[in-house]
Amino acid sequence: MVRPLALLLVTLPLMSLLSACQRLPAPEQSGELVVAIRQEPVVAGVEGQKNTSFERDMVNAFAEKLGVDARFVVAADDGELVRLVKKGKVHFAASSWTSGKDGLNYTSPLLETAQVVVGHTDDIALEADPVELDGHTVEAIEASPQWEALQKLAGTPARFKLQARSRVSDLDVLRDVAEQRVEFAATNLLHYRLGLQFMPELELALTLPGKLRYGWAFAPEAKSLWRQAEDFVVEARGNGTIARFADRYFGNIERIKPDGIARLIQDARTLLHRYRRDFQDAQEITGIDWRLLAAVAYQESKWDPLATSPTGVRGMMMLTEDTADALGVSNRLDPRQSIRAGAKYLASLMEELPSQIVEPDRTWLALAAYNLGMGHLRGGRSLALGLKRDPDSWYEMKKVLPLMSRPEYYARLKAGPARGGEAVIMVENIRTFHSILSRLEVPWQSGFQLSRQSYKPGLKLRPELAQARPTQ
Structure with a gap:
């Protein structure tokens, strides 16, 4: 008869061996880095692009440094992230807010933010005191850092009902507040600011x-x-990689105030349907996302086809007379002509930029040229080189362009002074409008779809138009 202790001594090593065999091989062995991310990653998507997020870009950069490919496993909530790591189903979890209580090892933080409670603008505002939650219901994702923080508060003088949600995203709980299905919800400040972009009814209650x-x-x-990951994170913080990716995904999320967002949402419901097909036709011609073109038009004219500025630019896309002539526009106040011409002009600017500039920087720099003219943008890029800044990065260029109105800088430029600060504001606004419209409107699918990079419009503007300001 085998004694229980002897059996245990034999069984435990076998169990450990079996567990180890089930774990993933090292990335260098398999050629693959397997990473868990949340169902709703931290600020996912750049203005409607699929399969992009801050987490994915950071992980892909790390995988590239390791010389392997990245593969993502989507987890429903924080609890599943932890389980996937502990079971060895993934090499690590990227969508993780450090708690220190789950037995996992964390890298240095890539981001830091606050935990907040959010309410509806129609409800009574709190006074930054948890006691003010007395008698109210607060919703939070179970096992999230906010859930743990609220559990601690529930034992203090604050008396409130804590309502759990599971297998949902932070944006789901914020939507419950916006639609007044629950009084308050706990989230992090980053997701609150993101949610404000399409739920302007939200209001910060307390931190x-x-x-x-x-x-x-x-x-x-x-x-x-x-x-290896810790060394990469430290290096990425030092060389600006984290800052650039952070700017790419949420550098503009506080650009527009809630009342401006509410107006855009209302205008999208009442005005956009008149011109939706025209924007979609312009996408057919240029390959540029119709929602981006709609965002440009909203920035330029608030979708008013009769808009006119004091400097003479007119129409939906606010074209100058010279630019309209070069694009074959007979009537700048005809929304269909204006939209198509503005789209072609933007596409030509994108094509004119140096080939090494990648998306989304390519689009954002072309938008700056739409405002400034390509001649002034070239001057800004030259100025950036002189200042040891990367002229191919919008993150760097938006710091440089405002300098073009200052004598000590524009004296060096062939094209002279320019209102580069206005161009930065325009681009950042369009980024926000595009992000909102990408959530409100579905992509346009057609049988004839061109990529932005492959589009070659064959449009040759007269030299004087390369420096002309098409917008005001």
Whole structure:
């Protein structure tokens, strides 16, 4: 008869061996880095682009440094993220707010933010005091950092009902507040600001104690990969990679105030249907997302086909007379002609930029040229080089362009002074409008679809138009 203790001594090593066999091989062995992310990653998508997010870009950069490909496993909530890491189903979790209580090892934080409670603008505003929650219901995602923070508060003088949600995103709980299905919801400040872009009814009620730090979570036995990731994060913070990706995904989310967002949403419901097909036709011609073209038009004219500025630019896309002539526009106040011409002009600017500029920077720099003229944008790029800034990066260029109105800088430029600060404001506004419209409107699918990079309009503007300001 085998004694229980002897059986245990034999069984435990076999169980450990089996568990180890089920874990993923090292990325260098398999050629693949497997990473868990949340169903709703931190600020997912750049103005409607699919399969992009801050997490994905950071992980892809790390995978590139390791010389492997990245594969993503989507988790429904924070609890599943932790389970995937502990079971060895992924190499690490990227959508993780560090708690220190789950037994995982975290990298240095990539981001830091606050934890907040959010209410509806129609409800009574709180006074930054948790006691003000007395008698109210607060919704939070179960096992999230906000859930844990509220559980601590529930034992203090604050008396409130804590309502759990599971397998949902932060935006789902914010939507419950916006639609007044629940009084308050807990989230992080980053998701609150993102939610404001299409739920202007939200209002910050109070800030919970402590900072929330976002890092990558590893199993304790993955010390070697954790060390490589930690070195990468430190390097990425030092060389500006984290800052550039952060700007790409949420550098503009506070650009427009809630009342401006509410107006855009209302105008999208009441005005956009008149011109939707014209924007979609312009996408057919140029390959540029029709919602981006609609965002440009909203920035330029608020979708008013009769708009006219004091400087003489007119129409939906606010074209100058010279630019309209070059594009074959007979009537700038005809919305169909204006939209098509503005789209072609933007496409020609994108094509004119140096080939090494990648998306989304290519689009944002072309939008700046739409405002400034390509001659002035070239001057700004030259100025950036002289200042040791990257002229191919919008993150860098939006710091440089405002300098073009200052004598000590424009004296060096062949094209002379320019109102570069206005161009930056325009581009950042369009980024926000596009992000909102991408959530409100579906992409246009057609049988004839061109990529932005491959579009070659064959449009040759007269030299004097290369410096002309098409907008005001």
